[in-house]
Amino acid sequence: MVEIEFRNVGKSFVDPNTGELRPAVSNISFSIAKGEVVSIIGPSGCGKSTLLNMGSGLYAPTSGEVYVSGKRVTKPVREVAFMLQKDLLMQWRTIEDNVALGLEIAGVGKSDRLKVANELLRKCHLKGYEKNYPHQLSGGMRQRAALARTLAVDPQVMLMDEPFSALDAQTKMILQQDLAQSLAENGKTALFITHDLVEAIALSDRLLVMSERPGTIIEEIIVDLPLRDNPLQRRKLPEIGPLQGRLMDLLKIGKEEDAAVH
Numbered sequence: 001m002v003e004i005e006f007r008n009v010g011k012s013f014v015d016p017n018t019g020e021l022r023p024a025v026s027n028i029s030f031s032i033a034k035g036e037v038v039s040i041i042g043p044s045g046c047g048k049s050t051l052l053n054m055g056s057g058l059y060a061p062t063s064g065e066v067y068v069s070g071k072r073v074t075k076p077v078r079e080v081a082f083m084l085q086k087d088l089l090m091q092w093r094t095i096e097d098n099v100a101l102g103l104e105i106a107g108v109g110k111s112d113r114l115k116v117a118n119e120l121l122r123k124c125h126l127k128g129y130e131k132n133y134p135h136q137l138s139g140g141m142r143q144r145a146a147l148a149r150t151l152a153v154d155p156q157v158m159l160m161d162e163p164f165s166a167l168d169a170q171t172k173m174i175l176q177q178d179l180a181q182s183l184a185e186n187g188k189t190a191l192f193i194t195h196d197l198v199e200a201i202a203l204s205d206r207l208l209v210m211s212e213r214p215g216t217i218i219e220e221i222i223v224d225l226p227l228r229d230n231p232l233q234r235r236k237l238p239e240i241g242p243l244q245g246r247l248m249d250l251l252k253i254g255k256e257e258d259a260a261v262h
Ligand SMILES: Nc1ncnc2c1ncn2[C@@H]1O[C@H](COP(=O)(O)OP(=O)(O)OP(=O)(O)O)[C@@H](O)[C@H]1O
Pocket: 013, 014, 015, 024, 042, 043, 044, 045, 046, 047, 048, 049, 050, 051, 213
């Protein structure tokens, strides 16, 4: 079953310098099946975040259509949860209250929502920190809390915009492991943006490679490797190097003066 579909999607923005409409992405078509994890990679400014914003209904496409679970997206969609590079935790709420926020908005009673929050905090290795405030946690721990908060609303689709890019390399690998296990266990569908090529390979079933602005999909690569639920082990497979090399070539990294990734 198809969970997310982009049909000939384009998006233009008014260029603040010229006042004219300028395309950010054009002619984007792809679909993601239920339970699939797909990563988008591409040069800075090619429109990756713009795609996620359209997937969640925060931006309307200028042309084409976006569908989630067969319904055309015309406004923010409940089935979709967003996770960003910034943890966006509320400083005045404890970690458990931050994780429970989505459930509170949905009208779930206090004891039920705290039960869900505490179970997710345990799974995300934050047991014992439930009553802490965000400033009392490290960056990695805050991002774990943000992951728990995203999972708490039990979204069908997770849209993730460089969620781990601010973390150190080792913390990042551990969080990738937690995310991958959680996605696999719960059969979630995810669209993931990253500049980290190995992260994309380690986490995904499929990769979409974009061109420079106006971004369009120039290549689709099926990651035909085992261990999608275990990126720590997948990273060690010998196929990772050649796949990374292929992506570097597509993005022209180190090949030309005007390389696509800076
Ligand atoms: N609200 C907006 N108004 C005007 N221009 C915008 C707006 N949002 C994005 N853009 C422009 O659209 C282009 C794509 O932006 P977007 O943030 O989607 O790129 P990206 O691929 O996610 O970049 P990065 O990898 O650097 O995060 C950029 O040139 C950006 O300046």
